[in-house]
Amino acid sequence: MSAIRVIEIKKGIYEQNDKKAEEIRKELKSKGLFLLNLMSSPGSGKTTTLVSTINQLKGEMEIGIIEADIDSDVDARTIDKTGVKVIQLHTGGMCHLDAEMTRQGIEALDVEGLDFMVLENIGNLVCPAGFDTGATKNAMIISIPEGHDKPLKYPAMFKVVDVVLVNKIDAMEYFDFDLDLFTAYVHKINPEIQIIPISAKNAQGMEPWFDWIREQVAQQKA
Amino acid sequence: MHELGIMIEVVKQVEEAARENQAEKVEKIVLQIGEIASVIPHYVEAVFPAAVYNTMLEDTILEIEIIPANGRCLKCGKVFSLVTQNGICTCGSEDFEELTGREFILKEIQIS
Structure with missing residues (x-):
């Protein structure tokens, strides 16, 4: 029997993922395609927000959606009705997306000619924050019933996002959600984050969000 | 619980390293995981x-x-355990700079 050799690797396990993510980001830039990673807890209104965003923007840009779910296609069916390109990824129990899954989604969707693509991540505020998907920017949706203390409970998520949509503001009077306090908590973690209060259901306050997307799409082509 | 998917990725990385080093067998792997x-x-x-x-x-x-x-x-400069002291320094301050604890590293593999 041959002697045992010790090979020192000392490599972060996520390095491989980070490398893949960086490659995806470069490729998207060269294609002029803006990819947004959209994260939230379950039930915060991700799909409703997405549908209303698609309906507003589909006349001015080509849109594609990558839906990720543990094991269903209900969201993809809802998106499909808007007429934009959509693909459903099944993560098979995984609670987050990584760069490899983004790559599979991009290949399956046929992204030629697209301007704006959304990766709808698994509804979860913990795991998706830890894995770079290769998206150009990260956004999250929080809804009024979830409470304003979410930044204190899930700080990692607020470290990685560029924009936060505060959804269901039409339900504000029924819950003790303090928007000023929420804003202060968020900005203590990351002062760069843009906070946009909306009601996706009533199409209220959505204009700054649409403008943010338009700006990102233009920047990606610059 | 996402450990299975992550460990499958670790196994792939180990297999790659083992092949590069012409290993017949991987006797042991050592991972370092932050608290x-x-x-x-x-x-x-x-x-x-x-x-x-x-x-x-x-x-x-x-x-x-x-x-x-x-x-x-960030107040008194002392280094302290974030877990046992629950993020609060003995001086009472809760503002700190994280030094270690989030690592997830494939440290070494032992092959034959």
Whole structure:
């Protein structure tokens, strides 16, 4: 029997993922395609927000959606009705997306000619924050019933996002959600984050969000 | 619980390193996991047999070293354990800079 050799690797396990993510980001830039990673807890209104965003923007840009779910296609069916390109990824129990899954989604969707693509991540505020998907920017949706203390409970998520949509503001009077306090908590973690209060259901306050997307799409082509 | 998918990725990386070093067998792998990393050592151990099933790591021993989570107090400069002191320095301040604890590293593999 041959002697045992010790090979020192000392490599972060996520390095491989980070490398893949960086490659995806470069490729998207060269294609002029803006990819947004959209994260939230379950039930915060991700799909409703997405549908209303698609309906507003589909006349001015080509849109594609990558839906990720543990094991269903209900969201993809809802998106499909808007007429934009959509693909459903099944993560098979995984609670987050990584760069490899983004790559599979991009290949399956046929992204030629697209301007704006959304990766709808698994509804979860913990795991998706830890894995770079290769998206150009990260956004999250929080809804009024979830409470304003979410930044204190899930700080990692607020470290990685560029924009936060505060959804269901039409339900504000029924819950003790303090928007000023929420804003202060968020900005203590990351002062760069843009906070946009909306009601996706009533199409209220959505204009700054649409403008943010338009700006990102233009920047990606610059 | 995302440890299984992550460990499958670890197995791939180990197999690649083993091939590069012309190994016949991987005797042991050593992982370093921070106390506040996004993977839990207990679960890593639990999913390991499933992750190595039908791979060249099927008989490999898994060893895990825990890296303590330490922070430096932004007020008094003292380094303290984020876990045992729950993020509060002995001086009473809760503002700290995270130094260690989120690592997830493939430290070494032992091959023959």
